[in-house]
Amino acid sequence: LSAAWRDTPTKWYPLPLAVGALLLVAVDYRKNHLATEVHVDEHGNEVVRLKGPWQVHVIGALPLKNLSRLWGYLNGLQLPVWFRPFGFRLYAWAFGCNLEEMDPEDLTQYRSLGEFFYRKLKPGVRPVANAPLVSPADGRVLHFGTVHGSRVEQVKGLTYSLDALLGVESPTNSPPPSPIEFPHRDMATVHDEEFANVNGINYSLGHLLGSSTQAKSSEGQPPAPQKHGERIDASVDSESSLGDSISHDASVAKEMGVRPSLQRRGSISGASVQEGHSLFFAVVYLAPGDYHRFHSPTAWVVEKRRHFIGELYSVSPYMARRLENLFVLNERVALLGRWRYGFFSMVPVGATNVGSIRINFDTALRTNLRQRSRPPPGTYTEAVYSAASSILNGQPLTPAEEMGGFCLG
């Protein structure tokens, strides 16, 4: 070997530059085109596919939803009272939960890990900053920035489609905006100036009629997913007294800074923003030990929700850096509405261990359901909250108001 190494003559000859240049072009093409290659369906909407390194495909081959439901079943089992303090302290130590700020503090009161996971906080432990946008949850800021075109950056170098995240309004879905009708005024419509002068208080007339309510889908059954959403007009029955809903919605109307529009502001997904405005995004990741209820990030009105039945990949930063289209592949509930500056949306995205998403003002919502056949990505079921507060045309929320949460399984 050493003789061959020593005696074999070395011959040098020039590599044609063209070969090197071609190699660079091929590498660049693969990086910039194949990676961002977008497949579209017959409607021109992007077809979302599982893309990423081999680890992602291995995880994608697992029965994630069944694992998630099994995890939820196990965590719903009642624990013996004597075991609860030890068990929950062990979980808190492992995942860094803060046991001092939860309500109730007595660990024996949580019958299962699922209940402990969905714990509440003591009043006052989360002061609300005086800012246009506050954090909707305890967690870690994964990424934030400006939406360019219709692509949102997942992490540096990975993007996904905004339409795929929020759903595309299909023409059959959006009925023409109807003027507000007030039964006690023989179906007359109220004009804007009247809106301001009722009792001299500039609050939402809708509260003289309706009151903040629990939206229920008309069927009461979890709706079957339709391609691109089927409008389920939430039928409501007023459950709370008129008084508290006037103050609540009035504060939202006031905080929104503008008189709530009597007419819907046109389609809110697909986000055509006003002159001088941009679209921004922010992603907050909740770790297993974090408090898992989420709150309103600002004063806004939720007009509709779109429930996308998807997969339940882990959404850890490790996966977010590798699995392209992660937030578009996973099960999620897109809450769409508006705030004082225009379009506003908040999308809780489920994950393997927390596949269930709960929205306090939407008791019809069912997530992480057993599915015979998985609907194609992009399919959603839609419900509107227009009856929650008719003049605001949606469910009004004040900053840091609790909206719901993530449950185990």
Add this chain to the structure above:
Amino acid sequence: STIVLVFEAPKNFRFTVQEGEKVKVGQKMGEI
């Protein structure tokens, strides 16, 4: 689990958090 916010705001909107920063409910995330 994860929460994604997508919203319209004036161009001078500015985030007041850093990537990777721990946040809590109600903490300021942005200003105009």
